Amino acid sequence: MCRSGRYLCFIILVFSSIVLSSCSSPKLEPIHExxxxxxxxxxxxxxxxxxxxxxxxxxLEELTDLKVVNSGISGETSDVGLKRFETEIERVxxxxxxxxxxxxxxxxxxxxxxxxxxxxSMIQIALEREIPVVLxxxxxxxxxxxxxxxYQELADEHQxxxxxxxxxxxxRSLTLKSDHVHFNKKGYRKMAESIYELLRESGAL
Numbered sequence: 356m357c358r359s360g361r362y363l364c365f366i367i368l369v370f371s372s373i374v375l376s377s378c379s380s381p382k383l384e385p386i387h388e389x390x391x392x393x394x395x396x397x398x399x400x401x402x403x404x405x406x407x408x409x410x411x412x413x414x415l416e417e418l419t420d421l422k423v424v425n426s427g428i429s430g431e432t433s434d435v436g437l438k439r440f441e442t443e444i445e446r447v448x449x450x451x452x453x454x455x456x457x458x459x460x461x462x463x464x465x466x467x468x469x470x471x472x473x474x475x476s477m478i479q480i481a482l483e484r485e486i487p488v489v490l491x492x493x494x495x496x497x498x499x500x501x502x503x504x505x506y507q508e509l510a511d512e513h514q515x516x517x518x519x520x521x522x523x524x525x526x527r528s529l530t531l532k533s534d535h536v537h538f539n540k541k542g543y544r545k546m547a548e549s550i551y552e553l554l555r556e557s558g559a560l
Contacts, residue, residue: 381514383487383559386450391422393447395440395477396455399522400427402543404533409540414547419560424449432459433473440477444484451487451559453550454478455522458493461503462536471505478513489553492519494526516557521549 386392394400394412402410407425416423424447428436433456444452454477460470474490481488490510492502502519510517525531531542538546554560 381510381516381557383451383489383516383554383557386419386421386559389422390450391424391447392416392419393424393426393443393449393452394455395426395436395443395452397427397431397436397459398429398537399458399546400425400455401429402427403429404537405540405543409543411543411547411550414544415550418547418551419554427455430459431456432463432465433457433470433477437473437476441480444481444486449486451489451554452481453489453491454481455491455493457503457506458522458536461493461496464496467503467505470503471509474505475509475513478509478515482513487516487559488513489516489550489557489559490518491522491550492517494523499527516553516559518549518553521546 392415394415400410400412402413402425407413410425410427412423412425412427426443426447436456454474456474456477457470478488478490490506492506494500495503501523506519507517509515525538525542525546526536528542531538531545533539551560
């Protein structure tokens with residue numbers, strides 16, 4: 356085969372890979388007008404470091420014009436979150452769940468396998484009720500980490516819309532933080548904007 360022919364084959368292969376990759380990205384059904392999002396998690400959801408009105412769920416509600424219920428409890432570990440997860444679903448009856456759990460487990464050096472099992476149980480509870488889950492990963496305990504690897508594993512196994520970078524990226528910017536873990540008003544707004552873009556790109560908005 357001539358050099359130009361090999362080059363053409365290479366271009367076709369790259370293009371095909373891109374197309375297949377984009378086609379395999381998980382998509383969400385649009386949330387209907389008046390729909391509800393359940394923001395479930397710990398202090399990063401409740402908004403420690405700023406006022407409740409500046410937490411990411413409040414800003415996301417403003418951006419989406421949907422009801423976003425803040426179900427974040429500061430200091431919560433994934434095993435405790437699992438115990439209240441089903442009750443919160445029944446209370447809120449959401450159209451979609453944004454799940455950000457496991458940060459306190461990681462800070463306490465708990466088993467990643469156990470964290471993964473707890474979060475997977477939450478995912479299964481939601482999916483059994485046909486409620487889509489958007490998973491946000493929490494970084495390892497080092498400055499340059501994105502999210503712990505089990506978050507990507509869970510997203511792949513359950514075909515979830517997933518972001519494994521936003522928390523780590525924001526935590527590396529001192530101007531967006533209120534302490535070594537939590538964000539300030541500006542940081543939570545950026546977090547909400549990133550999640551808004553994720554929902555928009557995945558088809559939920």
